Every structure is written in C-alpha cells, then in structure tokens.
Amino acid sequence: xxxxxxxxxxxxxxxxxxxxxxxxxLVKVSLTGATKxxxxxxxxxxxxxxxxxxxxxxxxxxxxxxLTEPHQQPSQVTLILENQxxxxxxxxxxxxxxNRDVEIRVGEGTALADYSLVFAGYVxxxxxxxxxxxxxxxxLIDARVRDxxxxxxxxxxxxxFPNCDPPDVGRGVLLAYGDFxxxxxxxxxxxAIDTTLNLFEVAGHTVGGISQVYRNGTAVAHSLVSTAPRGxxxxxxxxxxxxxxxxxxxxxxxxxxxxxxxxTLEHPMDILYDLLVDPLGVAxxxxxxxxxxxxxxxxxxxxxxRVLDSSVYSxxxxxxxxxxxxxxxxxxxxxxxxxxxxxxxxxxxxxNSSDLVPQTFTVQDDPDRLFAxxxxxxxxxxPANTRYNAIYTLDGTTSQTDYRLISERTLALPWHFQAxxxxxxxxxxxxxxxxxxxxxxxAFKHRALLKKLTDVVNLDWSIYTDASLQVRGVEYDWHTAxxxxxxxxxxxxxxxxxWTLDSAPAYYVATAxxxxxxxxxxxxxxxxxxxxxxxxxxxxxxxxxxRSRLMNIGGTWDDDGVWDIYDGTARPTAxxxxxxxxxxxxxxxxxxxxxxxxxxxxxxFINFLxxxxxxxxxxxxxxxxxxxxxxxxxxxxxxxxMNNNTVYQVGTTRVALSAAETHTMAVRLSGAGIYCxxxxxxxMATSNDFLSAAVRYGLESSATADLFEHFRxxxxxxxxxxxxxx
Amino acid sequence: MPTxxxxxxxSAFDGAxxxxxxxxSGLPATNLQNAIVxxxxxxxxxxxxxxxxxxxxxxxxxxxxxxxxxNLRSTAAITLQxxxxxxxxxxxxxxxxxxxxxxxxIVHEKxxxxxxxxxxxxxxxxxxxxxxxxxxxxxxLMAGNAYTPAVPYTLEDPSRMQLxxxxxxxxxxxxxxxxxxxxxxxxxxxFENLERTDQDAFLALFRHRGNVQPLMxxxxxxxxxxxxxxxxxxxxxxxxQWVLTNMVYGTVDLELEEVW
Numbered sequence: 001x002x003x004x005x006x007x008x009x010x011x012x013x014x015x016x017x018x019x020x021x022x023x024x025x026l027v028k029v030s031l032t033g034a035t036k037x038x039x040x041x042x043x044x045x046x047x048x049x050x051x052x053x054x055x056x057x058x059x060x061x062x063x064x065x066x067l068t069e070p071h072q073q074p075s076q077v078t079l080i081l082e083n084q085x086x087x088x089x090x091x092x093x094x095x096x097x098x099n100r101d102v103e104i105r106v107g108e109g110t111a112l113a114d115y116s117l118v119f120a121g122y123v124x125x126x127x128x129x130x131x132x133x134x135x136x137x138x139x140l141i142d143a144r145v146r147d148x149x150x151x152x153x154x155x156x157x158x159x160x161f162p163n164c165d166p167p168d169v170g171r172g173v174l175l176a177y178g179d180f181x182x183x184x185x186x187x188x189x190x191x192a193i194d195t196t197l198n199l200f201e202v203a204g205h206t207v208g209g210i211s212q213v214y215r216n217g218t219a220v221a222h223s224l225v226s227t228a229p230r231g232x233x234x235x236x237x238x239x240x241x242x243x244x245x246x247x248x249x250x251x252x253x254x255x256x257x258x259x260x261x262x263x264t265l266e267h268p269m270d271i272l273y274d275l276l277v278d279p280l281g282v283a284x285x286x287x288x289x290x291x292x293x294x295x296x297x298x299x300x301x302x303x304x305x306r307v308l309d310s311s312v313y314s315x316x317x318x319x320x321x322x323x324x325x326x327x328x329x330x331x332x333x334x335x336x337x338x339x340x341x342x343x344x345x346x347x348x349x350x351x352n353s354s355d356l357v358p359q360t361f362t363v364q365d366d367p368d369r370l371f372a373x374x375x376x377x378x379x380x381x382x383p384a385n386t387r388y389n390a391i392y393t394l395d396g397t398t399s400q401t402d403y404r405l406i407s408e409r410t411l412a413l414p415w416h417f418q419a420x421x422x423x424x425x426x427x428x429x430x431x432x433x434x435x436x437x438x439x440x441x442x443a444f445k446h447r448a449l450l451k452k453l454t455d456v457v458n459l460d461w462s463i464y465t466d467a468s469l470q471v472r473g474v475e476y477d478w479h480t481a482x483x484x485x486x487x488x489x490x491x492x493x494x495x496x497x498x499w500t501l502d503s504a505p506a507y508y509v510a511t512a513x514x515x516x517x518x519x520x521x522x523x524x525x526x527x528x529x530x531x532x533x534x535x536x537x538x539x540x541x542x543x544x545x546x547r548s549r550l551m552n553i554g555g556t557w558d559d560d561g562v563w564d565i566y567d568g569t570a571r572p573t574a575x576x577x578x579x580x581x582x583x584x585x586x587x588x589x590x591x592x593x594x595x596x597x598x599x600x601x602x603x604x605f606i607n608f609l610x611x612x613x614x615x616x617x618x619x620x621x622x623x624x625x626x627x628x629x630x631x632x633x634x635x636x637x638x639x640x641x642m643n644n645n646t647v648y649q650v651g652t653t654r655v656a657l658s659a660a661e662t663h664t665m666a667v668r669l670s671g672a673g674i675y676c677x678x679x680x681x682x683x684m685a686t687s688n689d690f691l692s693a694a695v696r697y698g699l700e701s702s703a704t705a706d707l708f709e710h711f712r713x714x715x716x717x718x719x720x721x722x723x724x725x726x
Numbered sequence: 727m728p729t730x731x732x733x734x735x736x737s738a739f740d741g742a743x744x745x746x747x748x749x750x751s752g753l754p755a756t757n758l759q760n761a762i763v764x765x766x767x768x769x770x771x772x773x774x775x776x777x778x779x780x781x782x783x784x785x786x787x788x789x790x791x792x793x794x795x796x797n798l799r800s801t802a803a804i805t806l807q808x809x810x811x812x813x814x815x816x817x818x819x820x821x822x823x824x825x826x827x828x829x830x831x832i833v834h835e836k837x838x839x840x841x842x843x844x845x846x847x848x849x850x851x852x853x854x855x856x857x858x859x860x861x862x863x864x865x866x867l868m869a870g871n872a873y874t875p876a877v878p879y880t881l882e883d884p885s886r887m888q889l890x891x892x893x894x895x896x897x898x899x900x901x902x903x904x905x906x907x908x909x910x911x912x913x914x915x916x917f918e919n920l921e922r923t924d925q926d927a928f929l930a931l932f933r934h935r936g937n938v939q940p941l942m943x944x945x946x947x948x949x950x951x952x953x954x955x956x957x958x959x960x961x962x963x964x965x966x967q968w969v970l971t972n973m974v975y976g977t978v979d980l981e982l983e984e985v986w
Binding site: 050 | 768
C-alpha cells in the first residue's frame, strides 16, 4: 500500500535511540454524536479513552512532487478496520461516517501528550467506505484538500451589483498582490459595478492606492471613492458595454504575516500567509508562522506581485509562488510550513550500516529527468495582455560541453517582475540542474524515524561518505518501524555560497552546527565569516576583527537575492581601511591573483587565504604565496599531491601589522611553474594546467586565532563543485 | 499429577450489576466484564480503598477467580470478598489475591485464588497506601465455578513456551531492531483416558469458547497462589479432537495461548 499523508512535528516521545519501540498508532474519528477511537492493538490512554485495537496500521507517505514543483502532494490514507466480529456494524448503521474528521497519531506509552499528529483529514464522501465480510475500509483525504479553492472566489453578479456593466457580469473580482505602480508599471482591469454612477472597482479588497486610470488605453482623470474596503473610483464619462477601463494599482494591503501596520503585501511570505488566511480561510493556528518569519527574514527585500483575474486553482497558485521564489511548502504537525529550498549540510544524524534496511538502497541519476543546462526565464507578467514582458536566457556552457547536450527549460516566473530577482532565480535553477542530480532511495530503522520532509541527513554507505542529502519523500511503515526516504543529493552540485541572513552569526561566534549549515555567508555589504568550513575541533578564541569581503569565490547570494559572479574582467580595486576582499579568476593567468590590502589599524595580522584549482590530478604541485613581491618564506610554500577526489589546493599565510600599512599577496606556482607527477617526473606548468585561483584575506587582531589553518571544504565536494567555487 | 482448572462459565459475573466508588470517564468498571484485557476498568484516582461490587442476583458458587492486566504494585492489597448482603463491614468470604513479583522485581499482571464460596454479592477491593500510581486499573475479572477434569493431564506431555511476537528487523550491520509486542505463554497439555462425562464437558467448553473466546486456565493448581505463572487467561488454539479408545476413553490434546 502506497498512500500519502500529512507530515508531523518531531515525535519527541519516540526514543529512536532505542532498539525496541513500543509504539502505537491511534485513530480518532469524530462523528456527529459520537467519537470513535481505534488503534492497531488495544490500549487505554490517559485521556480516559480506550482505543479499540482493530485498525490495521496504514503506511504513511508524504513527498514533494519534484524539485521543480516544491509543493507537497495532497495526502491520502486508506484505513482498514477489522470487523470479523461485526462489532462495527452498529456504529456504521447508526452514524454517518462520510466527510467526518479523522486524526491519526503516533507515539509510545499511554500519555496522549506524547503522541504526535501524523495525519489530519476526513472520510472521503462519496465513495470513501468499502466493506467486506471481515473489514471496513475508509479512504481518508488530507484536510488540506478542503482548503483548496478556485481563485478569485467571487464574481460580479447583478444581485449584488444590479447596475453592473454587462461585460463585467460573471467576471472574477480581482485579487491583486504587490505594487503595479512603482516598478514596471502595469494596468489592471477595472469593473464597472454601477454604470448609473460610473462607479468602478479594481479589486475585492483594500488596495494601497490607485495612481492612474485609463479608459480604452488613454489616461483619464478619476475621482477616488475609497481604497478600503474595496478599491473604487468614478469617472465622469463612461460608455457601458463599450469602453474598457483599467488602472495602475498598489495591491492588497494588510498586516500580513507580521507587519507592524497595514501595508502593501508584496513579500512572498506575507502574500502566502494572506492567501491562506483570507481567501482560503485557513485558521491562523494551522500556519507555522515561525517558519514563515524565518524565511521572510532570509530574504527581507524580495518583492513579488500577481493579479488573479481568471480562475486559478489555489494549489497551483501556491506551487507557482513556491517555485518562483524557491521554497518548499509542506504540512508539519497539521500546520502549513515553509522552508527555503537551499542546499544545507547537517551532521546531526549520520545514517550508516546500523540503520540501513538490507536490500533497500538504490541510487539513480536524475530519475525525473530534471537536467537542464539552459534556462529560459520569463518574468514581468502582463495580466492585461497575458504575456511576459521579459525573457532571460542563461546557459551553463560547461555543462553543455561536458554532456554534449543542450537541455532547455522554460522557467515561468509569473510572480517576479524585477530583473535582478528573476535572473537570480534562473541562475539558481541552472546551478541546481546543470548536472544530473542523484536520488537515493533507501529504508532505515529507528534513528531515522524523527526525520521529516525537507530535513537533511548524512549518509555513510556505498558511494557516500558523510554526504548530506535532503529528504524529499518519506514513507513510514509503522508496522515494522521503518522509514523509507527519497534523498536528493542537492548539496554537492552547488557552490558554497548561500543566501542567508544579515543577522547570521559571524563565523567565529557561530556554533559548529551553524558553521556547517551556513558555510560562509555575507550580509548585503558582502561581509562574510568564512569562505569555507573550519574543522570540527576548532575553537575561535579571537578574531573579533575578522571580516572578509567576498567578491566572487564561486559566487554567492547575499540577501538581495543576487548571485554575484566576478568574470575576471573587472578586478576589484583596493580599498583602504578595514575593507577586506577576495576574488578568484575564471582561470588562465596568474597575474590577477594578486590581492592588495591597505589597512589603517595597527597591530594584529592580515590573514591570507589562497588556493588553486588544477586541471591535472595525481600530481604534486608546488606553489606559494608571494607577499609584497618578496621571495617566499618556507612557511609560504605549499606542496600538495592531487588525488582523484581533489582538484584544489588551499593554503594560508599571514602578515603582522605594526602600523597603517599596505600589503599585497599573490598565489604563484613555484619557479617557472612546475608540477610533478607521482613517479617524480616534473613538468613545466602552463596556464592551461590550472583552472582558477583565488585569494582572500581578512584582518585579525592577534595571532592567537589562526582561523585559516583549519580551512577545509564541505564533505562530499567534487571537482564540479570546486570549479564553481573558485 | 496436577489436575487443571478450566474457568469458562463466567456469565454470572459478566452479567452482574456493578457498583463502584471510582471509575475514570471512558474506562468504567463494566470493562471488568469485557473479554478484552487491554480495555480496563480504571479508577478516577487513588483513594484509600477502591472497590467494585458485583450483584449476581442469586447466590453463586465461586471456586476460581483471577484478575488480569492490572497495574498494581507489590505493595497493594487486593481482596475478593463475598457476602449474602451488600454490606462489607465483615464479609463472610474475604480472600486476598497474592500479587507475585518475579526475580527481577516485576509484578505479574495476574493474580488469582481457588478459595470457594457461594454468595450473591461479591466485592473486589484495592488498597495501596504507598502507591505511586495516579490510578489503578484491572483489565479483566474472571470468577465462577471452574471445571476440573476427573483425570489429570499426562505428566510427560505438558509443555510451556514463552513467545516474543515483537516485530524484528535486522539492519545491514546486523543490528537488531524491534517494534515491541507483549510476550505470551503457550501451553500444550494432553489428557488421556477421559471418560464420556469429561469428554462432554470439554465439548461444552469448546462450543462456548471455541478458538475465539478466552477462558481462565489454572494449569497447576498446587502452587497457583504463589506462582501464577502457570495460570493464564487465554484461548484454545487447536481444534478439539479426541482419539477414542473403544469408543469410550478419549485422548485430547489442547494448545492454549495467553491473551493480552
């Protein structure tokens, strides 16, 4: 049985470190006039209810449709009740069961508080009940299905608007989110709701303003009647059934998710929250506002807009919003939750041979054929003319060359209207899919039972060594206490750069988990903590002045959502003061590896981090830092052997500061550029032997914290990965 | 050779009118009359003495009684009382059910007595001044006139098996995991040379209980009060089959499994 279900919050009551679980699956059916309780075996709970042990444990599955549709599939559960003794006959003849609420909980013991909701839904009606001689089978539908609606929910009719212009009768009452005035202005259709008064309405809700009205495409003066509760205005002249009136509008206003005062709803999280609460009627208690706030804080400046002028299924609408922005929508503990769709590392749980169920492990390359190395993004949707006003094409040339294939994906971005945000979204799409993504399917035992959709687990099995994989599908088999995951190896194909908060802790004060999770990060000035991860054992004792300015090490997103790539043609200029810089080259020449820094502080150190990415492997490479043009000190020399899994080399050095000074540092291949292979044969290096180089530096107040000595890269990195990075 | 007791005629107690001084909402004292052990009578709390009175309507013989699926600690005193009237100051019948603790300190979820009395009113009383529980519960009371075959089972044949039905899973690394299920006992006994009277009694028992309805079996009455390990609340899992010698004497094999 392969059924779908709700997701739940952490099953804290389950001791998944134990080899033996005494778990129960509890079912509560709320009938009119009675409540029925069932379990997979008899149990009396501390709420005073006895759960009749006649339920067969259903498999529970939840999954995202795919990475290109980051939206949880609606859930469905088939619940079978044993009825060999005909003990249910009376209940089924006495009560109506169709369309009645059902909850399923899982936990251990007899304290109901220790149980977690894993499914909330209702008995399908009609055709939701099947009886045999021995069983009664109930088809349960996810409660979210009840939330689905076609938007807009209201239409103009002559009952409410007896003088409505006939062409507008039957048309949907607009629902408009965002600013259609300030940037890339567009016009929205206005409905003539009273032709005797020349009264028009632009939306069925409070609007932020009406800047300009057009009659048959020509700007005309209007008299604003109200922006609340509905946006209305009048014209002096209007010919019914003939003229077409439109307007530029600031869309719906409200308090949204957590706005201090009523204002325009244009952040994706404010809009999603409003969509759920208002037109869809989802109780605020069923929304995990914490996850919404977290995601909003992760991209505070992002704005989107959309007008709903024709019938749109709310499920599709939310899926589009999620995919446009790049987050996942799912249900956690019966509540709507969101999570930014981003690569993360998480080493809190490493699954290995002691967890893996035999003969269940498979790895597939891109089973859903999501590979794409050309992204054609269409954005700035014009509702009046039903077309996109801008197209942005992005090619992954390396991927196209490597795979001898151009695979194009059209990315419709109806919520995006600004170029930078739409293009950043396209860049992320290309980065993620320009290599075939690996999908692992495997079943695990107890320790994995607490993991849920969107979580990350580490896998140490087969081709994976401590690899972080994201849970994109989960199927729980409570009968055997197994969980089967669909795990996506999204991490190893992305650069280290991540989109993160201004408020993210600096690297040197971050916890080990935060360091792993966040790698390096920037604020909107590009200030970052580190371009890589430190070792697990590192403890920073100083470095309060450590700051680095990331220019282009593989690119990063800062919180404006823009992915910055330095193309090697516009090297950053030196800046005085405690401004710290780093840059990398696309490859070829050593000349531009020089970093220059002028500092005004006295004392402390400049830490330099440098590295090279080589084309050749199984070779020894000797390279060094050249500081202020002088010959390298022994400590500045680096000799590495490249192995099959390593195509990069990094090193660190430092310069002590005694006054306001200027220093330069460059990465150089040794001598004329020599590298040696494993049998000792040495070669002259040419520019073609390395792909790219990078230099980064930061200031440090004392020598006690040598951060860069602990430099390393994320587990599971690959050549492809590193080539993006540098 | 011990002669077992089979208690299956419990309709007097199962049909009795009950009164109690404590019961939790949803888990009433009438659950004592229900065959499902895990559907217990649960008290509303802990009081000095909690009781349930059974009014059988007429004086009824009890020579075997047991409780199953309780959460009482070894410090508890549980008493079966019988009296001609619903008055419990000094009941005529007053027998303690001994709670047995195994070598690991775990209290068995069953206790029983083979004391005999004939009364209309019966009372089950619980006291435990040192209880740490927030409630007491008992899953099932079995009481009535037990059937005792005229001959004991054959000494060489009885067997007892302890089974763990936990659902086991082995990981790649040979680590064992399980979803816990309650262990139970399985008994196999043989009666040889049963006469027609006993054959009829077994047939009556099987017609009423079949392979579905549980009964109480005291496999070894000689030490049942002190080691109730050989007393079970269970069901017959085999067909009732006689091997008839000269169409008179019968040999019967029975398999019984505990029900929890």
